[in-house]
Amino acid sequence: MLESKKTYLCIDLKSFYASVECVERGLDPFEVNLVVADPNRGGGAITLAATPAIKKLGVPSRGRIYEIPQGIEYIIARPRMRLYMTVSAKIYKIFLNYIATEDIHVYSIDEAFLDITPYLELYHMTPKQLAKTILDEIYEETGITATVGIGSNLFLTKVALDITAKHAPDNMGYLDEDLFRQQLWHHTPLTDFWMIGPGTANHLARLGITDLYGVTQFPESILYREFGVNAEILIDHAWGKESVEIQDIKAYRPKANSISNSQILFEDYNSKDAYLILKEMVDTNVLTLTEKHLVTDHISLFIGYSKNKRRASRGSCRITNRTNSYRILMEEFRLLYQKTVDSHYPIRQIGISFGNVKDEIYEQYDLFANVEDIERERKLQQTLVDIRNKFGKNAVLKGMNYLDKGTARYRNTTIGGHKA
Numbered sequence: 001m002l003e004s005k006k007t008y009l010c011i012d013l014k015s016f017y018a019s020v021e022c023v024e025r026g027l028d029p030f031e032v033n034l035v036v037a038d039p040n041r042g043g044g045a046i047t048l049a050a051t052p053a054i055k056k057l058g059v060p061s062r063g064r065i066y067e068i069p070q071g072i073e074y075i076i077a078r079p080r081m082r083l084y085m086t087v088s089a090k091i092y093k094i095f096l097n098y099i100a101t102e103d104i105h106v107y108s109i110d111e112a113f114l115d116i117t118p119y120l121e122l123y124h125m126t127p128k129q130l131a132k133t134i135l136d137e138i139y140e141e142t143g144i145t146a147t148v149g150i151g152s153n154l155f156l157t158k159v160a161l162d163i164t165a166k167h168a169p170d171n172m173g174y175l176d177e178d179l180f181r182q183q184l185w186h187h188t189p190l191t192d193f194w195m196i197g198p199g200t201a202n203h204l205a206r207l208g209i210t211d212l213y214g215v216t217q218f219p220e221s222i223l224y225r226e227f228g229v230n231a232e233i234l235i236d237h238a239w240g241k242e243s244v245e246i247q248d249i250k251a252y253r254p255k256a257n258s259i260s261n262s263q264i265l266f267e268d269y270n271s272k273d274a275y276l277i278l279k280e281m282v283d284t285n286v287l288t289l290t291e292k293h294l295v296t297d298h299i300s301l302f303i304g305y306s307k308n309k310r311r312a313s314r315g316s317c318r319i320t321n322r323t324n325s326y327r328i329l330m331e332e333f334r335l336l337y338q339k340t341v342d343s344h345y346p347i348r349q350i351g352i353s354f355g356n357v358k359d360e361i362y363e364q365y366d367l368f369a370n371v372e373d374i375e376r377e378r379k380l381q382q383t384l385v386d387i388r389n390k391f392g393k394n395a396v397l398k399g400m401n402y403l404d405k406g407t408a409r410y411r412n413t414t415i416g417g418h419k420a
Contacts, residue, residue, distance in 0.1 A: 005117075005152060006115070006117050006152055006153060006245070007115075007116050007117050007120065007127050007150065007151075007152065008113055008114065008115055008116065008117075008150070008151055008152075008153065008154055008157040008246075009113070009114040009116055009127070009130075009131050009134075009148050009149070009150055009157065010107075010111065010112070010113050010114075010148065010149040010151075010154075010157040010158050010160070010161040011095075011111065011112055011114065011131075011134065011135070011138075011146050011147075011148050011161075012110060012111045012146060012147050012148070012149075012161055012165075013088075013091065013110040013111070013138075013144050013145075013146050014029075014052065014144070014145045014146060014147055014171075015029055015049055015050060015051055015052055015055070015061070016049060016084065016088075016109065016110035016144070017036040017048050017049035017077075017079065017084055017110075018034050018035065018036050018049040018050055018051045018077070019049075019051070019143075019144050019145065020080075020083060020084055020087050020144065021034060021036060021077035021080075022034060022051060023142065023143040023144065024083075025075075028053075029051040029052055029053065029145075030051070030052050030053055030145075031053055032051055032053055032075065033051060033053050033054040033057070033059075033072060033073060033074035033075065034050070034051045034053075034054065034074060034075040034076075034077055035047040035049065035050045035051075035054065035059065035065070035068070035074055035075075035076055035077070036048045036049040036050075036076075036077045036078075036079050037065055037076055037077075037078075037079070038078055038079060039065070039076050039078065041266060042065075043064065043065045043066035044064050044065070044066060045064065045065050046062060046063070046064055047059070047060075047061065047062065047063050047064065047065060047068075048061070048062070048079055049061050050063075054068075054072065054074055057069070057072055059072070059074075084109060085109065087142055087144070088109045088110065090141065090142060091138055091141075091142060091144070092104075092106065092112070094134065094137050094138055094141060095112065095114060095134065097137070098119065098123075098130065098133070098134055099114050099115075099116065099119060102246075102247070102250065103115040103116075103118070103119075103246060104246070105246045105249050105250065113154060113157065113158075113246060114134075115245070115246045116130055116131075127150045127174070128150065128172060128174070131148045131150060131172060132170075132172070134146075134148075135148060135171070145171070146171070147161060147165045147166065147171040147172070147173075148161065148165060148171065148172050148173070149161025149162070149164065149165050149172075149173050149174075149175070150172065150173065150174040150175075151174065151175045151176065152175070152176040152177065153240075153241065153242040153243075153245075154242050154244060154245070154246070155194060155195075155236075155237050155240070155241075155242035156175040156176065156177070156180055156240055156242070157175075158194040159175060159180070159184065159193060159194055160173035160174055160175040161173060162192065162193075162194060163184065163187065163192055163193075164183075175240070176240075177239070177240040177241065180240035181213075181239075181240060184212070185211060185212055185213035185216075186211045186212075186213055187211065187212070188210060188211055189201065190204065190210070190211065190212070193212070193237065194237075195233065195237065196234075196237075200227075200234070203226065203227070207222070207226065212237070212238040213238075215234060215235060215238035216235075216238045216239060220235060223235060257294075257356075257357040257358075258353050258354060258355045258356075258357055259285055259288055259289065259294070259296070259353065259354045259357055260285075260351065260352065260353040260354075261281050261284060261285050261351070261352055261353075262302065262349065262350065262351030262352070263277070263281070263349070263350060263351075263407065263411065264304075264348060264349050265277065265347070265348050265349065265350070265407070266407075268306045268346035268347070268348055269346065269347045269348070269405065270343075270346065270347070271341050271343035271347065273405040274303075274341070274347040274350060275334075275337060276400060276403060276405055276406055277350055277405070277406070277407060278301075278333060278337060278350060278352065279330060279400055280400065280401065280406060280407065280408040281350065281352050282326065282329055282330050282333050282352060283326060283330075283398065283408070284408065285352065285354055286324060286325075286326040286329060286381065287381060287384060287385055287388070289324035289354065289357070290324050290378065290381040290382055290384075290385050291385045291389075293359060293360045294324060294357050294358065294359060294360060295322045295323050295324045295357070295358060295359075295360045295362060295363045295364075296322065296323070296324070296329070296354035296355060296356060296357050296358075297318060297319055297320075297321065297322035297323075297356055297364075298316065298317070298318050298319070298354070298355035298356040299316065299317060299319065299329065299332055299333060299336060299352070299353070299354060299355070300314070300315070300316035300351075300352065300353040300355060301314065301315045301316070301333065301336050301337060301340050301350075301351070301352055302314050302349070302350065302351035302352070303340055303341055303342075303347055303349070303350060304347070304348055304349030304350070304351075305342070305345045305346060305347055305348060305349075306345065306346040306347070306348045307348070309345045309346060310342060310345045312349075313340050313341065313342060314340065315336050315339055315340035316336075316353075316355075317332070317336055318356075319332045320366040321364065321365045321366055321369055322356075322358070322362055322363055322364040322365075323363060323364075323365065323369075323374070324360065324363075324378070324381070325374050325377055325378070326377065326381065327373075327374075327377060328369070328374070329354075333352070384396055392412075393412035393413075394409055394412045394413070397409060
């Protein structure tokens with residue numbers, strides 16, 4: 001029996017955060033100038049979303065408030081992440097009215113892939129008919145306008161969404177391999193295509209390649225030499241091919257795991273005050289390790305300096321203990337911080353990561369570690385986790401969290417760094 005040709009949808013909620021804010025206010029996002037940003041962060045605050053109306057005036061979704069041209073009147077909506085998550089969950093339930101969970105891959109809060117192959121015959125619908133039915137229900141239930149890409153594989157589906165659907169009056173785009181080669185082989189810029197960033201595009205330009213047709217005509221041996229294993233993906237995509245399916249994504253398990261945390265500071269910090277932020281961040285990540293019964297033996301640190309002051313600095317190291325002890329990990333970060341930070345420049349961004357994360361059955365200590373002290377500390381950390389899970393993250397705080405330059409108390413009331 002021949003396997004049926006695959007058909008996917010990629011559904012994007014148009015200007016999602018901004019559209020939700022407009023719906024809440026009874027406004028039309030296609031008529032009203034609105035951006036989602038936190039005005040308390042000043043003119044440098046990032047606009048997390050912008051309505052289609054203000055985008056037509058040249059205002060991007062991810063710009064900054066001060067970049068909005070003078071003379072444009074607009075509404076600033078403070079981010080409400082919990083509300084956006086609630087609306088996104090409601091839309092996911094709409095997907096479940098038509099598609100089983102194993103055939104849905106949530107790509108982000110406002111975008112999802114759906115494998116509709118087995119459902120077309122069930123509903124006696126064409127791909128466009130099923131897509132329209134889902135989009136109409138989303139609009140009826142939430143007031144949110146969605147766009148959709150339809151394709152014969154995940155790559156073509158995403159490209160149909162990103163490049164084709166935005167120019168279609170019905171907010172739908174469709175691509176199969178033949179249409180892709182006919183319509184988009186010579187499309188530029190290359191960065192419009194999923195998984196081709198500026199670095200890859202610039203690298204291809206140095207080779208004299210300006211479009212995907214050029215990739216198909218270029219010697220593969222040179223592409224593999226220049227891009228390594230990533231050349232296989234690049235070549236497949238240039239031909240409109242993609243072998244990965246939703247079931248492959250759901251079955252994937254990474255060989256190595258990490259727990260990361262980063263934040264952009266509201267103002268410039270000197271190295272001493274930034275070290276307080278580092279301590280709070282390590283504390284947060286350690287409690288995550290404790291809650292999930294995980295340990296780590298590798299740490300990384302990223303320091304971003306105030307704009308145009310200095311290039312960012314990075315450091316990482318493997319440690320002799322595989323642990324979730326705050327005391328041990330904080331000491332390792334202290335040493336790494338001293339090696340990594342240039343104290344002559346103001347700091348505006350900090351990121352940390354615990355790498356090679358494993359189940360705590362793999363916990364391991366060197367001869368200098370006091371295992372009894374570590375066990376007492378672990379019990380205390382677990383108690384803190386239990387209290388915070390029951391009463392909230394700010395139910396138990398450390399003295400450092402009350403210092404003027406600390407940010408943990410505020411961040412504990414946010415989602416993704418933004419007001420809940």
